[in-house]
Amino acid sequence: MGGDERARRRLRAPVLVIGLSEGGVPVLREILNALPSAFPATICAVICGASSRQKAIAIRHIASGCHAVEPMNHQEMVPGHVYLAPDDHHLLIEDGQVELWHGPKENSQRPAVNALFRSAAISRTVDVIGVVLSGTADDGATGLWWIKRHGGVTIVQDPRDAAFPAMPQHALETVDVDYCVPAGEIPALLTSLVNRRAAEPARRASSGR
DSSP: OOHHHHHHHHHHSOEEEEEEOTTTHHHHHHHHHHSOTTOOSEEEEEETTOOHHHHHHHHHHSOTTSEEEOOOTTEEOOTTEEEEOOTTSEEEEETTEEEEEOOOOBTTBSSOHHHHHHHHHHHHGGGEEEEEOSOSSSTTHHHHHHHHHTTOEEEEEOGGGOSSOHHHHHHHHHSOOSEEEOGGGHHHHHHHHHHHHHHHHHHHHHTTO
């Protein structure tokens, strides 16, 4: 298989974008540990307000079966890998790559969940799944709106299940979300959604469309 074909296949792979802050890292770890080992999606996450040390700990312990890294600029996205936004840079998605941008803060945050979600919505449209987990303030709500507007799927951790309900609550107030579920139900939901989306190109090819 040539490089161009590999790039096209990776570009078609669903992208899962996740936003969280206080109380969200244990939930993210729980979700990633529960996903299947051959999960056919790329995962990008922003942990708002975390220090370098906290992020380093998160990367080491987030999921034993995942390739979790802070990416380099213009790094190609690979399904099954987890890319965590580094300090003081927005994590963006463009043309199948992750982009690092030292742009203006959004919601007093850099990296910001909204920046990641918005770039994913514009770059990937219907292949994007956005998830807002436990956290404070309202970062992620506007970005989730962009994902919904561009045909992606939107998921919010049930605020009643979140250690810090503000982030998911603001998302619910801003967006007509597709799913609002407890953290324990998110892995099975993501697996079902991603497998369904990953199978769509194959079904279209077999039907000649």
